[in-house]
Amino acid sequence: MSFIVAIDGPAAAGKGTISKAVAAHFGFAHLDTGLLYRGVGKKALAYSRTSYYPEVAEQLARELTADDLLAEGLRTPEVAQAASKIAVIPQVRSALVDFQKTFAKQSGGAVLDGRDIGTVICPDADVKLFITASAEIRAERRFKELTNSGQNVELSQVLQDVIARDARDASRDIAPMVVADDAVVINTTELSIEAAIKAAITVIEAQRSQG
Numbered sequence: 001m002s003f004i005v006a007i008d009g010p011a012a013a014g015k016g017t018i019s020k021a022v023a024a025h026f027g028f029a030h031l032d033t034g035l036l037y038r039g040v041g042k043k044a045l046a047y048s049r050t051s052y053y054p055e056v057a058e059q060l061a062r063e064l065t066a067d068d069l070l071a072e073g074l075r076t077p078e079v080a081q082a083a084s085k086i087a088v089i090p091q092v093r094s095a096l097v098d099f100q101k102t103f104a105k106q107s108g109g110a111v112l113d114g115r116d117i118g119t120v121i122c123p124d125a126d127v128k129l130f131i132t133a134s135a136e137i138r139a140e141r142r143f144k145e146l147t148n149s150g151q152n153v154e155l156s157q158v159l160q161d162v163i164a165r166d167a168r169d170a171s172r173d174i175a176p177m178v179v180a181d182d183a184v185v186i187n188t189t190e191l192s193i194e195a196a197i198k199a200a201i202t203v204i205e206a207q208r209s210q211g
Ligand code: DC
Pocket: 011, 012, 033, 034, 035, 037, 038, 080, 083, 084, 087, 113, 114, 115, 116, 117, 165, 169
């Protein structure tokens, strides 16, 4: 039987870490849907300026392979911005829908994290969480992650990037990042990662025991 946990929210709010921990706790499969957009964004950067044309970007999305999702360099700020840019193209989003829906319905349970999981990909998810935090704390966390992985970045630039990406992700016409009506919001600004994971598990446990 399937059990779907949809986890949405802005960049660097803790969705990825929470999603992985929740999936491990319940023995569910996990899909970081941002990786799909990053995979297409990375190809778009490598391709040419025309890669932001809808038809070209759609083709790049349709040609995405599992290897593309394991490629190096998907976590750079440049690829994050490119991902956010190609994510506004409706044809790109449509090309990625079936894979995500099929992943969600697998027996044994699935956690998907992204921007439109609870609203578009899995509107009937068993549990919907929206993980958020202030832009400043998210930029600090992303700055630490990037510098720990050896990337040379400025905190002020990371903050600007986070704000620009939030604005683009939340204002696009198709599948914008919004809180689903029936989502539980977890604000991690003042929470340790352990406390945030615990909060997410508590919400899911409650739903499972009802279901
Ligand atoms: O979650 P992330 O930071 O890896 O996502 C990178 C970009 O991909 C994000 O800025 C917008 C896009 N994205 C999206 O539009 N929809 C999703 N479900 C996941 C990511």
